[in-house]
Amino acid sequence: MSIIFSKKCEYGLQAVLYLSSTTTQPVVSAEEIAKTLYIPKEFVSKILQELTTSGIVASKKGKNGGFTLNKALSEIRLIDIVAAIDGFDIFNKCVMGFPNCSSESPCPVHGRWSVLSKETYTMLSEETLEDFLAKTKHKIQSIQK
Amino acid sequence: MSIIFSKKCEYGLQAVLYLSSTTTQPVVSAEEIAKTLYIPKEFVSKILQELTTSGIVASKKGKNGGFTLNKALSEIRLIDIVAAIDGFDIFNKCVMGFPNCSSESPCPVHGRWSVLSKETYTMLSEETLEDFLAKTKHKIQSIQK
DNA sequence: GACATATCGGATAAATGATTCTGATTAATA
DNA sequence: TATTAATCAGAATCATTTATCCGATATGTC
Numbered sequence: 001m002s003i004i005f006s007k008k009c010e011y012g013l014q015a016v017l018y019l020s021s022t023t024t025q026p027v028v029s030a031e032e033i034a035k036t037l038y039i040p041k042e043f044v045s046k047i048l049q050e051l052t053t054s055g056i057v058a059s060k061k062g063k064n065g066g067f068t069l070n071k072a073l074s075e076i077r078l079i080d081i082v083a084a085i086d087g088f089d090i091f092n093k094c095v096m097g098f099p100n101c102s103s104e105s106p107c108p109v110h111g112r113w114s115v116l117s118k119e120t121y122t123m124l125s126e127e128t129l130e131d132f133l134a135k136t137k138h139k140i141q142s143i144q145k
Numbered sequence: 146m147s148i149i150f151s152k153k154c155e156y157g158l159q160a161v162l163y164l165s166s167t168t169t170q171p172v173v174s175a176e177e178i179a180k181t182l183y184i185p186k187e188f189v190s191k192i193l194q195e196l197t198t199s200g201i202v203a204s205k206k207g208k209n210g211g212f213t214l215n216k217a218l219s220e221i222r223l224i225d226i227v228a229a230i231d232g233f234d235i236f237n238k239c240v241m242g243f244p245n246c247s248s249e250s251p252c253p254v255h256g257r258w259s260v261l262s263k264e265t266y267t268m269l270s271e272e273t274l275e276d277f278l279a280k281t282k283h284k285i286q287s288i289q290k
Numbered sequence: 291g292a293c294a295t296a297t298c299g300g301a302t303a304a305a306t307g308a309t310t311c312t313g314a315t316t317a318a319t320a
Numbered sequence: 321t322a323t324t325a326a327t328c329a330g331a332a333t334c335a336t337t338t339a340t341c342c343g344a345t346a347t348g349t350c
Binding site: 291302305306310313 | 321322327328329330331332334335336339340341342345348349350
Binding site: 187208 | 307308309310311315317319
């Protein structure tokens with residue numbers, strides 16, 4: 001089971017991160033991404049299709065086709081991928097599942113969770129792929145099994 | 146869809162919280178809990194069965210039976226319910242889903258997420274039901290639809 | 291133009307999680 | 321003892337998510 005993102009979203013984040021580390025290639029095939037990330041090929045290409053629709057990724061059909069990022073690295077944040085796939089629900093809902101939990105009628109952890117939720121949002125929106133790449137080349141291989 | 150807890154866990158937390166606010170009654174029937182929390186009766190009684198197994202809740206069969214807390218309010222923390230139902234996975238897994246993410250080979254948000262994850266754990270383990278009750282009587286009704 | 295190799299897009303299948311059903315057991319009460 | 325009201329336990333159903341399949345289309349190369 002996944003933590004706060006759906007599996008689809010996790011895979012989407014991983015795939016985009018991988019694309020950001022392969023900018024020397026014009027496009028990368030779904031197969032290569034799938035093999036590197038140990039994600040089913042059909043699934044990852046479906047996810048990248050969706051991200052193509054939302055403008056984050058571009059695709060090229062036919063022989064030597066594949067996927068590539070559709071924006072500059074400095075213009076892509078993790079939150080953009082999350083928003084495109086899972087939406088913003090996790091930042092708005094009550095962590096205990098109470099339908100009417102709010103600052104007026106808070107659940108026991110409403111205040112504290114609001115802070116953590118906001119910090120999570122910040123974590124995903126403050127830095128761009130460019131920042132990540134500057135700090136450290138993503139060693140995707142080493143965080144895969 | 147739920148945020149970090151399964152629906153089962155959310156309902157479990159809500160039910161235990163409700164039980165903490167009804168300590169005048171010897172036991173509370175699954176039906177009463179279900180009606181108050183707008184949870185299917187069969188489902189909530191199934192969940193409370195599980196919490197009975199793990200010792201947090203006690204059940205009384207037969208006529209006028211129902212559920213009640215099996216420990217003092219000062220000895221029940223939210224993390225105990227989470228541990229019993231969802232386990233500790235959410236505190237250990239990589240938020241981006243990388244199988245080998247660790248402090249040695251971190252994903253781009255590993256460090257920041259570790260902090261948030263730890264704070265979430267603290268939020269759930271620092272206070273007991275007694276503390277919640279002391280601060281404010283749980284107005285379950287007002288946070289329900 | 292023929293062929294090989296990609297994505298695209300819709301349909302379907304498999305797996306997981308959430309919910310309901312049913313029958314059994316238990317216990318209080320009249 | 322009969323009745324009633326509750327949990328218990330496991331099976332069955334339903335819904336959602338995850339994963340796969342396949343035919344169509346596009347494109348580079350010979």
